[in-house]
Amino acid sequence: MEKFTTHTGVGVPLRRSNVDTDQIIPAVYLKRVTRTGFEDALFAAWRGDPSFVLNQEAYSAGSVLVAGPDFGTGSSREHAVWALKDYGFRVVLSSRFADIFRGNSGKQGLLAGVVAQEDIEILWKVLETRPGTEVTVDLEARTATADDVTVPFQIDDYTRWRLMEGLDDIGLTLQHADDIAAFEETRASWRPKTLPAKHWPTETVEPARAVG
Amino acid sequence: MAGTLAEKVWEAHLVRRGTGGEPDLLYIDLHLVHEVTSPQAFEGLRLAGRPVRRPDLTIATEDHNTPTLDIDRPIADETSRTQIDTLRANAREFGIRLHSLGDADQGIVHQVGPQLGLTMPGLTVVCGDSHTSTHGAFGGLAFGIGTSEVEHVLATQTLPLQPFKTMAITVNGALPPGTTSKDIILAVIAKIGTGGGQGYVLEYRGEAIRKLSMEARMTICNMSIEAGARAGMIAPDETTFEYLKGRPHAPEGADWDAAVEYWKTLRSDDDAEFDAEVVLEAADLEPFVTWGTNPGQGLPISASVPVPADIADESERVAAERSLEYMGLEPGTPLRDVKVDTVFIGSCTNGRIEDLRSVAKVVQGRRKADDVRVLVVPASARVRLQAEAEGLDVIFKDFGAEWRNAGCSMCLGMNPDQLAPGERSASTSNRNFEGRQGKGGRTHLVSPLVAAATAIRGTLSSVADLDLAEDVDLTTFDGSPLDGVGAPPITETVVDLPMPVPAGAR
Numbered sequence: 210m211e212k213f214t215t216h217t218g219v220g221v222p223l224r225r226s227n228v229d230t231d232q233i234i235p236a237v238y239l240k241r242v243t244r245t246g247f248e249d250a251l252f253a254a255w256r257g258d259p260s261f262v263l264n265q266e267a268y269s270a271g272s273v274l275v276a277g278p279d280f281g282t283g284s285s286r287e288h289a290v291w292a293l294k295d296y297g298f299r300v301v302l303s304s305r306f307a308d309i310f311r312g313n314s315g316k317q318g319l320l321a322g323v324v325a326q327e328d329i330e331i332l333w334k335v336l337e338t339r340p341g342t343e344v345t346v347d348l349e350a351r352t353a354t355a356d357d358v359t360v361p362f363q364i365d366d367y368t369r370w371r372l373m374e375g376l377d378d379i380g381l382t383l384q385h386a387d388d389i390a391a392f393e394e395t396r397a398s399w400r401p402k403t404l405p406a407k408h409w410p411t412e413t414v415e416p417a418r419a420v421g
Numbered sequence: 422m423a424g425t426l427a428e429k430v431w432e433a434h435l436v437r438r439g440t441g442g443e444p445d446l447l448y449i450d451l452h453l454v455h456e457v458t459s460p461q462a463f464e465g466l467r468l469a470g471r472p473v474r475r476p477d478l479t480i481a482t483e484d485h486n487t488p489t490l491d492i493d494r495p496i497a498d499e500t501s502r503t504q505i506d507t508l509r510a511n512a513r514e515f516g517i518r519l520h521s522l523g524d525a526d527q528g529i530v531h532q533v534g535p536q537l538g539l540t541m542p543g544l545t546v547v548c549g550d551s552h553t554s555t556h557g558a559f560g561g562l563a564f565g566i567g568t569s570e571v572e573h574v575l576a577t578q579t580l581p582l583q584p585f586k587t588m589a590i591t592v593n594g595a596l597p598p599g600t601t602s603k604d605i606i607l608a609v610i611a612k613i614g615t616g617g618g619q620g621y622v623l624e625y626r627g628e629a630i631r632k633l634s635m636e637a638r639m640t641i642c643n644m645s646i647e648a649g650a651r652a653g654m655i656a657p658d659e660t661t662f663e664y665l666k667g668r669p670h671a672p673e674g675a676d677w678d679a680a681v682e683y684w685k686t687l688r689s690d691d692d693a694e695f696d697a698e699v700v701l702e703a704a705d706l707e708p709f710v711t712w713g714t715n716p717g718q719g720l721p722i723s724a725s726v727p728v729p730a731d732i733a734d735e736s737e738r739v740a741a742e743r744s745l746e747y748m749g750l751e752p753g754t755p756l757r758d759v760k761v762d763t764v765f766i767g768s769c770t771n772g773r774i775e776d777l778r779s780v781a782k783v784v785q786g787r788r789k790a791d792d793v794r795v796l797v798v799p800a801s802a803r804v805r806l807q808a809e810a811e812g813l814d815v816i817f818k819d820f821g822a823e824w825r826n827a828g829c830s831m832c833l834g835m836n837p838d839q840l841a842p843g844e845r846s847a848s849t850s851n852r853n854f855e856g857r858q859g860k861g862g863r864t865h866l867v868s869p870l871v872a873a874a875t876a877i878r879g880t881l882s883s884v885a886d887l888d889l890a891e892d893v894d895l896t897t898f899d900g901s902p903l904d905g906v907g908a909p910p911i912t913e914t915v916v917d918l919p920m921p922v923p924a925g926a927r
């Protein structure tokens with residue numbers, strides 16, 4: 210994972226609240242089995258609308274998304290983060306994120322910064338008055354700067370450290386493999402195991418057919 | 422120290438306590454896998470050369486993409502087929518137990534865990550699906566995770582987690598006839614909002630909850646995520662033990678006794694402190710339906726479509742306007758006048774045997790409204806077999822409904838079961854987001870009873886709108902286990918992968 214210290218890129222004002230993951234990437238795109246190439250799927254339902262912000266030239270190369278509250282609600286699909294990243298976004302700012310989305314972001318190196326709603330409004334104003342304005346996001350200082358406006362954002366210490374170090378989660382955990390093995394020794398025998406498989410006798414499931 | 426149920430389960434799974442902002446490392450008892458959120462996780466393992474640490478704590482099923490018709494023929498949609506083939510290949514490569522299409526234990530992942538007796542009290546359960554909260558109905562900590570966390574659990578059987586806050590949701594009294602646990606949860610979400618549970622684990626308690634069957638409890642916990650919560654849970658009791666006993670993977674003999682003894686300790690202490698509390702009176706509840714495009718936009722069925730101009734809060738007003746435009750609804754229209762095109766009965770929220778039984782009770786001996794399409798999709802193949810053993814399929818077919826094979830189906834429209842643009846559904850599923858059931862589709866979330874009444878009348882309706890015979894008892898549900906299907910003895914087999922698929926399905 211790439212280390213994140215500061216990032217400067219075009220800010221995109223997304224004046225919508227409650228942007229759920231179905232809107233970030235509709236379910237039809239979840240069928241892919243690869244990890245990349247989701248850029249065309251981002252906000253797919255809105256991309257056909259010429260007035261949509263990413264369809265305006267000044268914003269189309271954006272990499273800092275400034276969104277309304279409750280961003281990333283709904284399904285836990287991580288594809289939402291991949292789509293944002295594949296499109297080129299490195300940072301999303303909002304006054305409130307859904308927990309799962311925020312967790313997924315941290316793990317994939319997408320910075321999800323929590324900014325007070327009144328500061329979001331200020332950023333929107335700057336980005337809308339001067340389309341194409343670049344935003345500088347400083348993770349060390351936890352600030353976002355657009356022109357002469359600098360606003361603070363919040364991110365928990367651990368995620369910040371991880372982003373700055375570019376550390377992969379699994380590698381971190383496997384440093385504690387001994388603790389995991391020790392814990393496994395203490396597990397009660399009633400706790401379920403999927404193997405060997407137990408089930409009721411197998412029966413034939415009749416295929417349903419279209420009626421009429 | 423006094424603790425909540427959630428805290429007790431958390432403590433019991435602590436592999437390592439985090440320091441300095443580092444999260445705690447928690448052990449995961451059960452990992453459920455399906456075809457949509459797993460391919461990239463397995464790809465990640467392969468790239469890093471890592472094995473699955475505990476295949477014996479992992480189980481996979483095919484549900485999101487699976488067709489509900491002609492399951493013995495090749496899947497027509499190429500991408501759906503690719504995902505399913507990828508899961509089959511990954512299960513084989515990594516030694517994961519898989520219940521494939523055509524197998525009697527195939528079905529929606531959140532039905533498969535409980536029905537096999539794998540979901541138990543006091544467990545940590547995860548799955549790459551937000552409705553994993555369903556399993557909390559048994560008194561465990563169960564939550565949805567993203568694909569990179571799926572990979573993390575596959576590789577380490579643990580997850581680094583930041584502590585949650587806890588919220589008690591107390592539902593006093595008894596539900597009035599014609600209302601169900603679906604109405605409780607829709608009312609809760611309407612009350613606290615789609616972000617109201619954010620950062621919390623919700624614990625449902627109170628008399629109304631205690632009286633619910635396991636199926637009904639699962640419906641409530643299932644939709645916790647729609648209030649933004651990480652998980653929902655209900656302390657285990659006799660209802661829970663009764664449901665579990667005798668299921669294929671339920672503990673036996675001394676293990677059962679030890680387990681029950683422990684499970685009985687799994688309740689929030691009387692003096693435990695919650696970070697927040699919400700209280701509801703069940704007696705006040707009516708059947709709820711949603712009118713908008715998020716599950717918090719719900720109202721009692723006797724109400725009318727809201728008038729945005731009357732909403733004081735600006736962002737709520739704008740949201741309501743946008744929702745109504747999408748939904749094609751006139752402000753002020755009585756909800757009962759809203760005509761639907763499709764009724765969908767199914768999903769991990771309300772596709773269980775009890776749901777099908779309650780729908781059957783209402784529609785028995787009737788015909789659906791002429792221009793309404795009615796789809797009944799059981800949550801799992803076992804549920805389907807059980808329903809057929811009880812003759813419910815005949816009732817549905819006589820009613821004019823389509824009786825399908827198991828899967829997620831129209832809950833999210835990844836398979837051919839979709840709404841056409843502008844089409845309106847009454848759906849027993851859990852999400853009414855724009856385009857959720859098909860591009861341009863309009864969804865009203867409802868309980869199975871409301872779905873049944875709506876299918877009969879063609880407009881959003883409750884059972885009170887029907888002249889139901891006096892003796893149809895809609896207040897009690899029989900949550901008896903699925904043991905009617907192919908009675909025990911339970912077979913124990915060393916799993917041979919892949920699981921059997923009917924001839925012709927390959």
Ligand code: SF4
Nearest residue numbers: 552768769829832833
């Ligand atoms: S039925 Fe719907 S909500 Fe449940 S797992 Fe399937 S797609 Fe998700």
